Amino acid sequence: MKNQGIETLEMKGIYKEFPGIVANNFIDFNIKKGEIISLLGENGAGKTTLMNILYGLYRMDKGEIYINNEKVNIKSPKDAINYGIGMVHQHFMLIDNHSVLENISLYLKETPIFFPEKVVEDKILKFFDKYGFNVNYKAKIYELSLGEQQRVEIIKILLGGASLIILDEPTSVLTPKEAKDLFGLLRNLIKEGKSIIFITHKLKEVFEISSKVVVLRKGKKVYEEDIKNTNENVLARYMVEREIKPLIEKKEIKNGEIILSVKDLFVKNDKGRNVVKGVNFLVKKYEIFGIAGVSGNGQKELIEAITGLRKWEKGEIVIFGKNYHKFNSKLFRKLNISHIPEERTKFGVVSNLPIYDNSVLRTYDNHPFYKGLLLRYNTIKDFSKKIVNDYNVMTPSINTKVKLLSGGNIQKFILGREISTKKDLIIAAHPTYGLDISATRYIRDLLIKMRDEGSAILLVSEDLDEILEVSDRFAIMYDGEFISITKPGELSIEEIGLLLGGMKNKEEKIS
């Protein structure tokens, strides 16, 4: 049976393991014709993995998939498309330099080899008539807005005959108006008899669009309910619920001077949209200030602005009492700031160079490593030995290339390197992401130790446990804004869950 429309789809006991982590732990998931199901969860809950399995991008370790009560074997996206499953990824799968028409032609299997334009053009025009769509199909992809590109993805999938559409965080790239249009379109598709799986972390959208909601947490399905029988508070609780660990014994916070303050900061992302929208906060000596939030809410751009890697549009950054109104990467470099970047192997180290070369990546032209024109390799080697010893970096020697170290050891090394020279202000982005328990423990303890010794620390993490455990105060970032600044223990886990999902205040909760 191929693509006669999906009446029912069942995923049974889906299990998928990645090295060191169970991404999907025996998940059951069902959808029927005409349903819109929201798949809700924090980062790393396993939503995208589950859908990638359904779309044939990953192969499950265990489990079965049934379409219209028949067992199917989806080995690749091609199979999925043949069964009528289409997916709009968070990052669009379009070729920028080609036109809309060409991109669609590429996707359709019935496209003739020669002169495909005419055939596909007819199809597109018919489709536009039917759905009241309008996209300039002769335009090149790069000329379109993100909202329009997303439409192209959807048109592509529908023309390909999909009856089940998976959308991965579709609103994260859209303006509010575009999101509203998208929802209108989705409702129309449901009337046509399509079914939709909507991956999101935004609570409001769940209620706006879906008929049913499924909540995943740490690879497990923890909740499933018709939308009319549930409410935000319940969902928020299921999404983030966890045992609250007793707060670790931390020394009483000393009231230190203000080291970093950010005033009304606006930052644009690479696509030119404002993704940090008027953020205000300050970090003091003897304090860890956390920024929680689902990734993609502007944290990356905020950190890049503060560390001198990205221009900002408006606002002011004050570091060590000096005001900066304008981006100046050279100046930031000279400041006494440690920066533990996200994606450690992409930015934090040069994998192909030995440890000792990497130990001075951000300080190579400072005293005592640099004199005259020469780098003083004896000093540098001693320094790298000290980092390796002091921070328990497991490596055969300091001459080893960094790419041969494990993620945990690379991170310990980066952290060690950064805080051994510059420790007045430490900016750490997702410092324990992907690390095992002992390395995670080590790094969190180290951050707390640095705080006790007088560093001001700004910690960005999408791991809520980490924020609650380590920080003294923290903000919740949602859609470019800090929607709350609080202390661990002040808000219940349910309240935090609501804030992470973008529920700002009581009124919104009710509406």
Added chain:
Amino acid sequence: MITIEKRKKYSIKENLLIIIISIFLSLFISSLIFSLKGINPFFALYKIIFSSFGSLYGIKETVTKAIPLMLCGIGLSIAFKGKFWNIGAEGQLLTGAVLATWVGLFIGKNLPSIILIPLMFLIGFIGGGLIGLIPAFLKVRFNINEVIITLMLNYIIEQYVQYLVYGPWKGKTQYGFPYTDNLSQNALLPIIKGSRIHYPTLIIAILLSILIFFLIFRTKLGYEIRVIGENPLSAKYAGIDFMKVTLIMMFLSGGIAALAGVGEISGIHKHLTYPSQISSGYGYTAIIVAWLAQLNPLIVILTSLFFGGILVGGDVIQTSFGFPFATINIFNGLMLVFISISYFLIQYKITFKRIEK
């Protein structure tokens, strides 16, 4: 199914073995070409090797040809370390040749050797460096592909040299040949008696190879070049100034290649003539010289001697078997292909395994 994975460990032994195999394979395929022409490949190879390394005359010629290869190879090593694909050593060399002629023939004609020769090298170096700046600026500022710019500049400069020797600089004493007038005695480099080895250039080349080795592995600039080359994102994180480093790097790279051109004019030809006469593709062969040396300027000394020998051998098979000189380009081309493959094999492991469906 074939899977390709990054190697976790590198052994020097394996590394060497792969390089030796790639030389062997290029020799093997070149042999096939000789066989096709009915010549015993072993005899041909023997001829090549004997003519270049087997006699005193051969060795002298080999060293002579190794000088420009060495200089261009050192220059290219700097740029390649920064992953800047400078294919323009040929044009940079010719720039040096033009400027050496200009200084020697017109500007400093009456200066004593002791001033004139250093001046020729200096002006040549600066000129080659300036040519190198063009692709560097275009790449950093506008992200224009440096391969295309450097390659096209080669053609422009070659044509300019043609124009000069057929046009305004054509010598009155050269019986209508497309040569400039000969440089006067004070503009000529001393040579080792009984050979064509212009030893001052050779000394400069060897000193530079040591100097550039230290530059790459011991100085701040070298560090910045290596970081940019290995990982531009961490270079940005480290706050390295891409524009400044790339400009200096390419100035040096172009400048050093241009020194080779100065040497060829002042040490060998004594006048400027058409481009293929001045450089038998040294700037291109130097790409292989640099790669075979794994971008280590000290090893460039050895690899340039090796390829110098191959070029001499090429001359010999031309005269003794009537083979076109281009035969040697086949060998060089094969070398480059196999070296590129061997670099891939050094970094990655290919395994064949069956997977059950």
